[in-house]
Amino acid sequence: MSRAKGLLTVTVVRGSDLPKMDFLGSTDPFVQLTLAETAIVKEPQQAKTQVADDGKNPVWNEKVPFTGIMGGEVVKLEVYDEDSVGKADLVGTADLKVPTDRLDSEQLIDEWINVTSPKGEPAGKLFIILHYIPITVLEHLQKKFNKQTADAKGKMVSFVVNKVTDYASAQIKGAVAVEP
Numbered sequence: 001m002s003r004a005k006g007l008l009t010v011t012v013v014r015g016s017d018l019p020k021m022d023f024l025g026s027t028d029p030f031v032q033l034t035l036a037e038t039a040i041v042k043e044p045q046q047a048k049t050q051v052a053d054d055g056k057n058p059v060w061n062e063k064v065p066f067t068g069i070m071g072g073e074v075v076k077l078e079v080y081d082e083d084s085v086g087k088a089d090l091v092g093t094a095d096l097k098v099p100t101d102r103l104d105s106e107q108l109i110d111e112w113i114n115v116t117s118p119k120g121e122p123a124g125k126l127f128i129i130l131h132y133i134p135i136t137v138l139e140h141l142q143k144k145f146n147k148q149t150a151d152a153k154g155k156m157v158s159f160v161v162n163k164v165t166d167y168a169s170a171q172i173k174g175a176v177a178v179e180p
């Protein structure tokens, strides 16, 4: 059975118990998300969040779309501490495995993911929300728009992302109140 491919948005909601990195100065965390090339999209997809204020328990609430998802991919999450002087320090990493069987266009999957430091020690956790839209839904929307150009496709994707964003925002409101 072939699996449907589609669009996945990963919402990086917040972090918890991130370690303090600088002896002096604050921890200014951001998250970089990387998906290696997939069977469908032949180049890596990468994005990063803004730098958050509260170093230990930061809130980002940022959505990152990934295309060509079939389930089973691994999105690599890297937490960095922005440094005003030098290079950003790696706080830790976490692997987010895109589920194959729990993807559903009407379902949001939320979970806490443990972050591991470069030394292999616990380095806090990240709360993320996944939302997947199968390509069949995208195709339906494309037909609705009745346009095939790349420009229209781009608009369609942002239209879908915005819809997801609105939907996810309502969920996030409740979700951020829940402690790990």
Ligand SMILES: [Ca+2]
Pocket: 022, 025, 026, 027, 028, 081, 082, 083, 084
């Ligand atoms: Ca810093």
